[in-house]
Amino acid sequence: MAYIKLDLDNETFTRLMDVALQERRPIPWQAEVLLRRALGLPFPILPDVEQRTDAAEHVRKEHTHA
Numbered sequence: 001m002a003y004i005k006l007d008l009d010n011e012t013f014t015r016l017m018d019v020a021l022q023e024r025r026p027i028p029w030q031a032e033v034l035l036r037r038a039l040g041l042p043f044p045i046l047p048d049v050e051q052r053t054d055a056a057e058h059v060r061k062e063h064t065h066a
Helices: 010-022 027-038
Strands: none
């Protein structure tokens, strides 16, 4: 996965924060969703979601051994 750092003006950050709160996502995830939408890409369903350290406990995939 690639990483990017953005410097945002206050108006842009405030709008990003508002949308993130409305859609109940952490701000970095909301930025990713908005960027994908702007590029015409589908909402990401990440196969590596269990590897994300910032994922909420209910989002992480539990591995069970039989």
